[in-house]
Amino acid sequence: MKYIKTKRLILRDWQESDLKPFIKMNLDPDVRRYFPNLQTQEESVNYAKASQKSILDRGFGLFAVERKDTGEFIGFTGIRVLEADGSLDFEFLPCIEIGWRLAKKHWNQGFATEAARGVMKFVERQTDIKEVYAFTAKKNIPSINIMEKLGMEVVTEFEHPSIMDGHSLKPHILYKVSTKKGRRLKM
Template sequence: AESDAMADRCQALIEERGWGFWAVELKASGAFIGFVGLHTPSATLPFSPCVEIGWRLAADYWGQGLASEAAWAALKTGFGTLDLSEILSFTAIENRRSRALMERLGMRETEEFEHPGVPVGHPLRRHCLYRLDRERFAAQLAAAE
């Protein structure tokens, strides 16, 4: 029920704005494996307002380049179609896998903060913030071609 409610919220935001967290499916089978996309966080964060890139894939699909492939597509949409000047991402300090993906995407860690949506004293409350601006992303695309 919780997962369905989140999917409904994601769909409503996409219908409202035309973008958001998109479902990720395997090309071969069409199986749903998670989401990747762009979002405006509802929590008041120290760097608000902003647009974040985020992802959540089922563990069976980690380490296969799927989040990376989908994240690149989301960044192209953000900097191209939406003409954003900067896209952020953040995660709990201990989330090494997400941090590694942020770095592969060319994002740079800029600060740490206490996430207001995580209870005080919880081990995941401390987060790190990564940033990527349009110029750096364009340079990465040019270098890849």
């Protein structure tokens, strides 16, 4: 099913044909530069299946992203419920988190921002969600730029508990944007 359409993209259900390029994407050190490790084949498949389950169960999740012009799967963008689970016990949980990840060959073309804006319009029009959060390593400037283009504002900085002390990815930054009853989203 197609959930969100933008000028150049379709955000949709995950398909079996998405798994191979998704696995390849998560084994790319550049794509995983701001994560402490690469994702195994099994982890990637489980991530995609969990994303699809959320879409089916909740009506939203981390959608597969497809280019309209080529029909090519290029990654994911969407929102998910993030809850404390023992490894993630942030003060701001539970929350709705927006996230994205695209294959490297689709970077620097505005696709991540376009998809994220489409998701935020979906949130405003199709849900009762009032706040959306995002967080990343402080050194992940590309993602921070997208967060700021969405009108998100810094809430706090924190040390990611599941990243070892001294690692350059441990310092993180949390962003938030209000929807519906808060200020209008920057589009």
